[in-house]
Amino acid sequence: MTDLSATTGVTDRPSGASAAPRAADTSSCVRDFLDRQVPPTPCLVLDLAVVRSRYTGLRSMLPDARVCYAVKANPQPEVVAELVGLGASFDVASPGEIDLCLANGATPESISYGNTIKKPVDIARAHELGVRLFATDSAADLDNIAAAAPGASVFCRVLVDNEGSRTPFGRKFGCDPETAARLLERASRLGLDPYGASFHIGSQQHDPEAWEHGIVAAREVFDQVTGVRPRMVNLGGGLPASYTQAAPPPRDYAERIEAALDRNFGSERPELLIEPGRHLVGDAGVLRSEVVLVTPETGGQRRWVYLDVGRYNGLAETEGEAITYRLRTARDGDATGPVVLAGPTCDGDDVLYQDTSYELPVTLRGGDWVDLLSAGAYTASYSSVGFNGFAPLPTYCLDSRAVGHTAGDVRTERP
Ligand SMILES: Cc1ncc(COP(=O)(O)O)c(C=O)c1O
Known part of the structure; x- marks a missing residue:
């Protein structure tokens, strides 16, 4: 299993999904689950093994400190x-x-x-x-x-x-x-x-x-x-x-x-x-979303990619573009171009990234999946209202290190 605590695959340039997917982007268990079970999107998949390794890592680095997990993170x-x-x-x-x-x-x-x-x-x-x-x-x-x-x-x-x-x-x-x-x-x-x-x-x-x-x-x-x-x-x-x-x-x-x-x-x-909070659960989660629509670049306007997840059903921390998630798509490897990324609601503020430069494959279409990596913190916990009729974000928990684990095992399901 790939331990995300070892992930250093962040870039200084928010290049979105323009690079080929990295092996350390997420645990193979989470990928297998998403690829084989194809759960309805949007959803968050968490690998409890990553939470464990973050907790034990912190305990060994600060052995005198009592670690109180900030429950609000997830x-x-x-x-x-x-x-x-x-x-x-x-x-x-x-x-x-x-x-x-x-x-x-x-x-x-x-x-x-x-x-x-x-x-x-x-x-x-x-x-x-x-x-x-x-x-x-x-x-x-x-x-x-x-x-x-x-x-x-x-x-x-x-x-x-x-x-x-x-x-x-x-x-x-x-x-x-x-x-x-x-x-x-x-x-x-x-x-x-x-x-x-x-x-x-x-x-x-x-x-x-x-x-x-x-x-x-x-x-x-x-x-x-x-x-x-x-x-x-x-x-x-x-x-x-x-x-x-x-x-x-x-x-x-x-x-x-x-x-x-x-x-x-x-x-x-x-x-x-x-x-x-964030340190224990952030890197343990992958948020899978689906492209609802892509509108082409016109008259100096960038291409817009609308996802089925946005500010009000999981991505509250994109406000002010404070948190810039790493992205991976079904079409990584194809040529990329700049995009504005937005959520699915009728709210004009439901735009994820327009100032941060993200590039996504030019071949991206409605129905394709887009994964937001390291999305285990402050996503599902902020998504509890159901604004505009979009349901709160469901979470699936896996454990890639559980004894007897087989790819795609779901420890819990909370749609
Ligand atoms: C009192 C308190 N402690 C801890 C945390 C967790 O912070 P972080 O997720 O940055 O670790 C928060 C987050 O809001 C908090 O309010």
């Missing part, structure tokens, strides 16, 4: 169950995700409620289910936690520069280190455990040095608190998947994180959490 139950089996913890955003984790074997102690925006009723529900770890970044939320989850541990999220991230968070979450220090002191007065500080350096972060900003900010929080002793730093998410723009290898990230921790904490090394 809440497929089989992914959660697989990670439970490997001893993972979970970062959740709502009681719905807590239920999902518990239903798939996670213990309440392994769950961190990482959303700073939550209703009192949701905090109470999490507490009732046994969750004892909560993120916060405001006095109002902290007071709600103290009332609905007495005695819980809390960590305070600091706002950090997201430069280098393809999908930055803006200013929605986090506070400055001084405010975080005051919140942890307040937590202690409210009978909570002021456990530590967290940050998120922005998703699909291309700069391994970026973690330094967060680690410095966490150090500031630790230095500015009085009367309490926080003991944990949560390194957040941000580790990349393989899209068209090459990102440094995972080991570079681990080394820079370790070095920043040494510089800022020395022998007072805190407990560590890390919350990878």
Whole structure:
């Protein structure tokens, strides 16, 4: 089986499908499934073996860090169950995700409620289910936690520069280190455990040095608190998947994180959490789509290729062309030409790529398949509404390393 964790087949130039397919583009198991079973499109096919290898790789690179999978990246139950089996913890955003984790074997102690925006009723529900770890970044939320989850541990999220991230968070979450220090002191007065500080350096972060900003900010929080002793730093998410723009290898990230921790904490090394989402599941997935229509180049207008998947049924992260998926088509090897790629809905914003230069085979026709590689993160999970009557994206899970696996075995099917 081809381990996608080894995939370096990204190009700096988003050339779409112009190159011949690379062997390492996806696992042979996923290809076999798509070619033999020909599932209705669009659909996402995930190889759980890739999720496993990403998780174990991260554990070995950052052995001191408790790995909390950010469930929002792909809440497929089989992914959660697989990670439970490997001893993972979970970062959740709502009681719905807590239920999902518990239903798939996670213990309440392994769950961190990482959303700073939550209703009192949701905090109470999490507490009732046994969750004892909560993120916060405001006095109002902290007071709600103290009332609905007495005695819980809390960590305070600091706002950090997201430069280098393809999908930055803006200013929605986090506070400055001084405010975080005051919140942890307040937590202690409210009978909570002021456990530590967290940050998120922005998703699909291309700069391994970026973690330094967060680690410095966490150090500031630790230095500015009085009367309490926080003991944990949560390194957040941000580790990349393989899209068209090459990102440094995972080991570079681990080394820079370790070095920043040494510089800022020395022998007072805190407990560590890390919350990878995209890195664990992104490269495990292939999204198969079908060409609905191709309209030829006319009067200076590029050729338009309309797929049966778009912004509202799986490709939300193409907004602003932030995430540029690698493509593969049924006609790779034929001559290529520039295209605008768009989704199937009646919405004018449902255009995937018009500024990023993609080239696809000139022979591409309606009915042909187009695969979007490394599409396991933030695709099916964003596709839950059914806008314009297009169904949410179904997911199939395979395991290319399962004992007794034969090509095309489907471990699950959720059309
Ligand atoms: C609190 C938190 N942690 C972790 C993640 C996962 O981030 P990534 O997919 O970049 O690893 C997210 C993503 O939104 C998040 O909000």
